[in-house]
Amino acid sequence: MTTPAPNPTIRRLDVASPVPADIDIANAVEPLHIADIAAELGVPPEHYDLYGKYKAKVLLSVLDKLQGQQDGYYVVVGGITPTPLGEGKSTTTVGLCQALGAFLDKKVVTCVRQPSQGPTFGIKGGAAGGGYSQVIPMDEFNLHMTGDIHAITAANNLLAAAIDTRIFHEASQSDKALFNRLCPPNKEGKRRFADVMLRRLIKLGISKTDPDELTPEEVRRFARLDIDPASITWRRVMDVNDRFLRKITVGQGPEEKGMVRETGFDISVASEIMAVLALTTSLADMRERLGRMVIGNSKAGEPVTADDLGLGGALTVLMKDAIHPTLMQTLEGTPVLVHAGPFANIAHGNSSIVADKIALKLVGKGGFVVTEAGFGADIGTEKFMDIKCRYSGLTPQCAIIVATIRALKMHGGGPDVVAGKPLDHAYVSENVALVEAGCVNLAKHISNTKGYGVNVVVAINKFATDTDAEMEVVKKAAMAAGAFDAVVCSHHAHGGKGAVDLGVAVQRACESQAEPLKFLYPLDSSIKEKIESIAKFYGASGVEYSEQAEKQIEMYTKQGFSNLPICMAKTQYSFSHVPSMKGAPSDFVLPIRDVRASIGAGFIYPLVGTMSTMPGLPTRPCFYEIDILCCCAIDRVQFQFWGHS
Amino acid sequence: MTTPAPNPTIRRLDVASPVPADIDIANAVEPLHIADIAAELGVPPEHYDLYGKYKAKVLLSVLDKLQGQQDGYYVVVGGITPTPLGEGKSTTTVGLCQALGAFLDKKVVTCVRQPSQGPTFGIKGGAAGGGYSQVIPMDEFNLHMTGDIHAITAANNLLAAAIDTRIFHEASQSDKALFNRLCPPNKEGKRRFADVMLRRLIKLGISKTDPDELTPEEVRRFARLDIDPASITWRRVMDVNDRFLRKITVGQGPEEKGMVRETGFDISVASEIMAVLALTTSLADMRERLGRMVIGNSKAGEPVTADDLGLGGALTVLMKDAIHPTLMQTLEGTPVLVHAGPFANIAHGNSSIVADKIALKLVGKGGFVVTEAGFGADIGTEKFMDIKCRYSGLTPQCAIIVATIRALKMHGGGPDVVAGKPLDHAYVSENVALVEAGCVNLAKHISNTKGYGVNVVVAINKFATDTDAEMEVVKKAAMAAGAFDAVVCSHHAHGGKGAVDLGVAVQRACESQAEPLKFLYPLDSSIKEKIESIAKFYGASGVEYSEQAEKQIEMYTKQGFSNLPICMAKTQYSFSHVPSMKGAPSDFVLPIRDVRASIGAGFIYPLVGTMSTMPGLPTRPCFYEIDILCCCAIDRVQFQFWGHS
Numbered sequence A, B: 001m002t003t004p005a006p007n008p009t010i011r012r013l014d015v016a017s018p019v020p021a022d023i024d025i026a027n028a029v030e031p032l033h034i035a036d037i038a039a040e041l042g043v044p045p046e047h048y049d050l051y052g053k054y055k056a057k058v059l060l061s062v063l064d065k066l067q068g069q070q071d072g073y074y075v076v077v078g079g080i081t082p083t084p085l086g087e088g089k090s091t092t093t094v095g096l097c098q099a100l101g102a103f104l105d106k107k108v109v110t111c112v113r114q115p116s117q118g119p120t121f122g123i124k125g126g127a128a129g130g131g132y133s134q135v136i137p138m139d140e141f142n143l144h145m146t147g148d149i150h151a152i153t154a155a156n157n158l159l160a161a162a163i164d165t166r167i168f169h170e171a172s173q174s175d176k177a178l179f180n181r182l183c184p185p186n187k188e189g190k191r192r193f194a195d196v197m198l199r200r201l202i203k204l205g206i207s208k209t210d211p212d213e214l215t216p217e218e219v220r221r222f223a224r225l226d227i228d229p230a231s232i233t234w235r236r237v238m239d240v241n242d243r244f245l246r247k248i249t250v251g252q253g254p255e256e257k258g259m260v261r262e263t264g265f266d267i268s269v270a271s272e273i274m275a276v277l278a279l280t281t282s283l284a285d286m287r288e289r290l291g292r293m294v295i296g297n298s299k300a301g302e303p304v305t306a307d308d309l310g311l312g313g314a315l316t317v318l319m320k321d322a323i324h325p326t327l328m329q330t331l332e333g334t335p336v337l338v339h340a341g342p343f344a345n346i347a348h349g350n351s352s353i354v355a356d357k358i359a360l361k362l363v364g365k366g367g368f369v370v371t372e373a374g375f376g377a378d379i380g381t382e383k384f385m386d387i388k389c390r391y392s393g394l395t396p397q398c399a400i401i402v403a404t405i406r407a408l409k410m411h412g413g414g415p416d417v418v419a420g421k422p423l424d425h426a427y428v429s430e431n432v433a434l435v436e437a438g439c440v441n442l443a444k445h446i447s448n449t450k451g452y453g454v455n456v457v458v459a460i461n462k463f464a465t466d467t468d469a470e471m472e473v474v475k476k477a478a479m480a481a482g483a484f485d486a487v488v489c490s491h492h493a494h495g496g497k498g499a500v501d502l503g504v505a506v507q508r509a510c511e512s513q514a515e516p517l518k519f520l521y522p523l524d525s526s527i528k529e530k531i532e533s534i535a536k537f538y539g540a541s542g543v544e545y546s547e548q549a550e551k552q553i554e555m556y557t558k559q560g561f562s563n564l565p566i567c568m569a570k571t572q573y574s575f576s577h578v579p580s581m582k583g584a585p586s587d588f589v590l591p592i593r594d595v596r597a598s599i600g601a602g603f604i605y606p607l608v609g610t611m612s613t614m615p616g617l618p619t620r621p622c623f624y625e626i627d628i629l630c631c632c633a634i635d636r637v638q639f640q641f642w643g644h645s
Helices: A023-028 A034-041 A062-065 A089-103 A138-142 A149-171 A175-182 A195-203 A214-225 A273-280 A285-292 A311-319 A354-364 A382-391 A405-411 A432-450 A467-478 A491-511 A527-538 A548-560 B022-028 B034-041 B060-063 B087-103 B136-142 B146-174 B175-182 B196-201 B214-221 B272-279 B283-291 B312-318 B353-363 B380-392 B405-411 B434-448 B469-478 B489-511 B526-537 B547-558
Strands: A046-050 A057-058 A075-078 A106-114 A134-136 A237-238 A248-250 A262-263 A265-267 A294-296 A303-305 A327-331 A337-340 A367-374 A398-403 A455-461 A486-487 A542-545 A589-592 A594-597 A605-606 A625-633 A635-640 B048-050 B056-058 B073-079 B108-112 B133-136 B235-238 B248-250 B261-263 B266-268 B294-297 B301-304 B326-330 B335-338 B370-372 B397-404 B457-459 B485-489 B543-546 B589-592 B594-598 B602-606 B627-631 B634-638
Touching: A023 A134, A023 A138, A034 A327, A034 A337, A046 B048, A057 B235, A062 A354, A075 A089, A075 A382, A075 A432, A075 B469, A089 A106, A089 A134, A089 A327, A089 A337, A089 A367, A089 A398, A089 A455, A089 A486, A089 A491, A106 A354, A106 B547, A134 A138, A134 A491, A138 B301, A149 A175, A149 A237, A149 A273, A149 A311, A149 B146, A175 A214, A195 A214, A195 A311, A237 B235, A273 A285, A273 A382, A273 A542, A273 A594, A285 A311, A285 B627, A311 B627, A337 A354, A354 A367, A354 A382, A367 A491, A382 A432, A398 A405, A398 A491, A398 B434, A405 A432, A432 A455, A432 A467, A455 A467, A455 A491, A467 A486, A527 A548, A527 A589, A542 A548, A548 A594, A589 B048, A605 B489, A625 B283, A625 B312, A625 B370, B022 B136, B034 B048, B034 B056, B034 B326, B034 B335, B056 B370, B056 B594, B060 B353, B073 B087, B073 B380, B073 B434, B073 B489, B087 B108, B087 B133, B087 B326, B087 B397, B087 B457, B087 B485, B087 B489, B133 B136, B133 B489, B146 B175, B146 B235, B146 B272, B146 B294, B146 B312, B175 B214, B196 B214, B214 B627, B261 B353, B261 B405, B272 B380, B272 B485, B283 B312, B294 B434, B312 B489, B335 B353, B353 B370, B370 B489, B380 B434, B397 B405, B397 B434, B397 B489, B434 B457, B434 B469, B457 B469, B457 B489, B469 B485, B469 B602, B485 B489, B526 B543, B526 B547, B526 B589, B543 B547, B547 B594
Parallel strands: A075 A367, A075 A398, A106 A337, A106 A367, A237 A265, A398 A455, A455 A486, A542 A589, B073 B370, B073 B397, B108 B335, B108 B370, B235 B266, B397 B457, B457 B485, B543 B589
Antiparallel strands: A046 A057, A057 A327, A134 A327, A248 A262, A248 B248, A294 A303, A327 A337, A594 A605, A625 A635, B048 B056, B056 B326, B133 B326, B248 B261, B294 B301, B326 B335, B594 B602, B627 B634
């Protein structure tokens, strides 16, 4: 059973049955020094920075070096509409790559999101795949990593502090005093605009560059942002599950002179800066996106940006290391690029463009880059195609849809699946009829995804209790719905070896694909037309807009933002807005409660229902089980991470 | 003028006059790869982790390897009572080390604090020494560094979230329900206590280890922390100057069911976890200190700790990388350990014990470790001796007091010195009488510091406008007050070369020192006796306690914390509590407004006046001048950092 490893970094696993806890599997393996992984992948030492022994930032400069290189195949992993337990999308992403790299001798890179640290200490525990398909070391993947989320927190909150402080200073100073402070004369009595101020002048249509030449009216327009406190959409963030910060009042100190304001904190990965990081294509592009982030409006209704506050450059400097993806490894020694982790509802839920671009060049012609899209294919894959690929210019050859017998049974009418409660008998014993009935969900995801012009491969993520008859039904339904192939895989129990068939199918799918990417909607249609295209894609019979949504659409259109792609903030538990509507519902009208925008990241996000952007801690959080073991000179971290997703 | 460099990492500087801006000096130098610095210092590769090319974390494991090695000389740098412009203590610390390492051929390590990122974007700008005595690269030193402060923020705020959430969950659950959630039965119906819960059981005097054996009364005592919301002293933190967070109300979301509470944010470096990091001696010790941090009291008046909340282990895991100091370099290529940066008033303002310990072993016999103590010697050096050295067991051989002609003139009766305003004529032209009158301040710092049993060397940090006559007066006064030596130095203008005389004096002072360290007070005296010893040391004629202070002293004494050292929270601008009382006042009664405690860090801190623990941003913050320069493939960070300290 010990096939010789195709390259020196590949590690052959000793697989135990039943599958041990994720942390025990991860801890049983001694990771390779990341420099070895980098060398095998062909990243020259001058193009990466080590962060300890098991992580390295691959520098964007490597793209210049690899300019002439052809791209590898580009594979996106989505899923059917999941149960609350998750259907193993990350695990399949990792397992497939282990199969391609460790068993099929392909150059391969896994591209995944950096997890939020908050939920690690809450209910969710750590996430880096599961079973014998994981990214290691688990603690370094889940905690701090190379500091990217911390940089986002710092940048996000510097902007937040600047907003309130600016309102405070404007309230107590005349136009002239404000201007004198913003452009103070130097020792020779000469004033000068900081570079970032020139951007504001251009925006205001003032072509002067000498501060002393501004008229009093121009001084007023330049110096006074006149932010409408009620319009501020920029919130503070923290990478902690702190429910008591969801809604707060700030400014209650005596020195703030009664300038109180209601606001709140989101978890850091919900910051627009995270979405910017995921969608940017270079440092210069990131500088522009960060500068044009809109934080609210002036009292006259004009959008106020980070650059208006003088901050676009400083935010970029805070993010200058975060822009480089982090190289890690799988259990079987294949390379992983971890980068960005935007929310999958209020943002687009995909890992970064720059990581995918670097990976595609590094694997080169005939190699594979497998990237995961958050939530079900209706959300993750849709946003991957219509937002991420639109900005990157990249075209995937194959889209995977991960399905489980468990979730299909649920869609077929099985009882509720609730996290933390034991599974109903229906889910752990054979029930072909339930599976068959549930395949409508899979079929709709297949036909939707095929619409983009890619080959669709269904990965049936096998659990120990699934039967052959059940899996046969799924295969048939998948092929009938137009899938290129449908393959059973057992990478959770067997590592890459369990996903070899999937790897072969993916390779065939990629090699036989030549169509260009077909977007769901053109950018130049109206905001409403775009929303309606997506609603139809979900199966809705129509769209209903609240008064607030109408108002916002009108405002964004007037402000010139209607040409942005749409990022729908919808539940992941149904094609519709109602989590309990399983299968493939078609008799619903999609309600748009509100419409918001991430102008810097570059999308409008309509809210379908209420999205929580700050999780809480349960009575007994995971942190009870996290400690260090200090034995002799060796300090080992003891974790118990729950769940596998 | 080009003496050959004593070792391969030493860099000879081309010094320009007048001295260019700090950032221009820093950018003109190509730093060495930090692996070269580590090699020259004798840190084997297995005992450090690279963080990019110019930073490395030196692992605590190196202490085991160097166990047999003798310590080098230990030098602390304090200062006279400063003006608001700062008297160049950091710059002198760096310059002295450049002299010792690059010109006097000594093994030397500079130990400095990590700066807070908040002020970098506010008024202060970056700080890494100044002129030709700096730590480089400046941007990596000032922003993120190796993530230690971000780790502190994450740990601090996880604890804060756990406090509010626990109160919330306790409010809605019966004792039994709470207990069932804290110790849920596994599949076999068996319960077990998490390790951290056993600590709470021991604290409660319950010797059982089987959850099923607890009586209902024991269940209640174990599961219900019964935190008194009014007693909570733990605040949230952020490494941003965000004045609007000084006082806030949390819990206003509808899901928090009206459980609102007034609280606030401090800047991250004010977190007790920062003080723990600075005072800890090992990972196991840090685990204990983090676990015993007190966040408030139960309604019965018992202290509630992080371990009571189940968090001591998780906090340690979040801090497990932060415990390793970061190796960087000076402009002249000598090694620097950057680690921790606690507030100098509500905490003890010194860099870490572990960094100093590692450094003392690395330089070995005859080598030098120079460490800086925040604020004037009345605060920084006092806390260095009575708190830091008490916990570390280390003894310094020499204490430096940095003095400037400018500050001495202020103490002699010169006009106010205000940051951002031009200096009065008195400070830029010769005025020997003012200097002479001001030397009372220096003399008192000398005699105070000598009281600890160390040799005192005065470093006169020369400015271009200082005259020989003025400096002669200072030298005389210093020697008359009992200084071992008093030396003029010009390291700001000349780098290490400008501090060679100082280096020679320090070497002589260290070699002729043999006294043991004499603490100012014994730990077993009462809180009041200790406060009074320090007040006398300041020159006060007595101490006055507020009612609140009396109450707190009584409470801490009752709770068993009276044997901790005292960390006075006092202004740095006077020996007294009144910033305008310059020189060496003696006709004042020190008022103790309140008394607080950092039990995990290990000190009681009386508040003399009001301390701001969250700075604000000015109308035109430094961030206006911070941007990247994207030219061709090279992305360079453009900074303008103000001030030199």
